[in-house]
Amino acid sequence: MRLLLACGIIAPLLNSVVILILGAIRPGYNAWIVPDSNLELGDGGWIQSTNYIVTGALLLAFAIGMRLLLRTGRGSTWGPILLGIYGLTFIVIGPILPDPALGYPPGASSALTIHGAIHILFGLLQFTSLIAACFVLARRDAELERRSWSWYSVATGLLVAASYVAFVLTAKLLDGGQQDSLNGLALLAAAFGSLCWRFA
Incomplete structure (x- = not known):
């Protein structure tokens, strides 16, 4: 069971490290603006797709350990x-690629496709x-009088x-053509929050 629970720590670490490395070496990619799922596009996109699938499998193992x-x-x-x-959503968005967006990959059309729409839906899920x-787990902690963990x-x-x-x-x-630097940062904040939560 400990190995299954450890998967909950390994998964976000693996996902984050791969994203950071790919984002640093991929020409034209701006991690402050472009979502990490766009790393599935272009040359070497299979690496990020595989990263999602492996991350999802690890998260499923973690869910079993939690049960x-x-x-x-x-x-x-x-x-x-x-x-x-x-965890399952990571496995699905691995092979189902997003549409190009926010100028990445450079020069690619950003028209919405069926597979792009499916990717968005599973991203929302x-x-x-x-x-x-x-x-749900906050309510459990509150019931067990673990107030600090509940609020966390x-x-x-x-x-x-x-x-x-x-x-x-x-x-x-x-x-809409307005420059901003919060888009990718928002996803990084979400990933960081979930990573800290699993470490706890």
């Missing part, structure tokens, strides 16, 4: 289920499931939610 750990009580079923859904898991989970859920809203709003601004 074995919690066993009974409030959140013992829905907490792991939501974390499992969160990804954020929603993680936020819901935070609040609530704060993480709010951070991820706020980061997603910032991502959507700045994406609209950027598509």
Whole structure:
């Protein structure tokens, strides 16, 4: 069971390290503006796709470990289920590529496609499931009188939610031609918040 739970730490670390390396070496990619899923596009895009799939598999293993750990009580079923859904979304967005956006890859058309729309929907599900898991497990901690952990989970859920809203709003601004540097940063904040939550 410990190995399964350790997957919850390995997954975000692996995902973050791969994204940082690819973002640093990919010509034309700006991590402050462009979502990390766009690293699936262009030369070497298969690396990020594989990264998502492996990350998702690790998160599914973590969800199983959480179910074995919690066993009974409030959140013992829905907490792991939501974390499992969160992991599943990574596996889905691995092979289902996003559409080019915000100027990356350079010169590519940003027209919406079916696979791009599916990618967006599962991206929304990804954020929603993680936020819901935070609040479900926060209620469990509150019931067990672990107040500090409960508030920590609530704060993480709010951070991820706020980061997603910032991502959507700045994406609209950027598509309208206004320069901003919060789009990629919003996703980085969400990733950092979820990473800290799993370490806890």
